[in-house]
Amino acid sequence: MNQEIAAYKLQFKVQLSATRRGARLARLLATEELRSWGLPFEAPAQVIAELAANAATHGCVPGRDFRLAVLSDADTLRIEVTDARGDRLPAPPDTGVRESGYGLILVEALADRWGTCCGPFPCKTVWAEFDLPMWGR
Known part of the structure; x- marks a missing residue:
């Protein structure tokens, strides 16, 4: 994956603490970075907020942080959130009636693609991508 990131x-x-405060900070810092790059940030900010909140809530291991990476080339904006719970992979969105768990439905609706990858042990990364040409870039 590092070779892909280098591109x-x-x-x-x-790297942020796996807390609600860390999740909020992830959204705020990434939004400012996207603004400085001149990229649209509304939809990516929502996806970052959801993935960071999931990392802080479901991917939390005491004493372990989560990592946010926001990457862009001419065609794609990629968001990656890596947490310490590789044993807890997100389930595909279910549109059935329930009280919580709608965050990945939001991610699926806003991003052009999303998915997960395992490793390095014991971590997992949840990622989402946005096609930039569709945003007038």
């Missing part, structure tokens, strides 16, 4: 011209990476 992106614009990169922002930060």
Whole structure:
């Protein structure tokens, strides 16, 4: 995956505490970075907020942080959130009636693609991509 990351011209990476505060900070910092790059940030900010909140809630291991990476080239904006719970992969969105768990439905609706990859042990990364040409870039 590091070879793939090296291909992106614009990169922002930060490690944050796996707390609600860390999740909020992930959204705020990434939004400011996207603004400085001149990219649209509304939909990506929502996806970042959801993935970071999931990392802080479901991917939390005491004493372990999560990592946010925001990467962009001419065609794609990629968001990656890596947490310490590789044993807890997100389930595909279910549109059935329930009280919580609608976040990945939001991610699926806003992003052009999303998915997960395992490793390095014991971590997992949940990623989402946006096609930039569709945003008038």
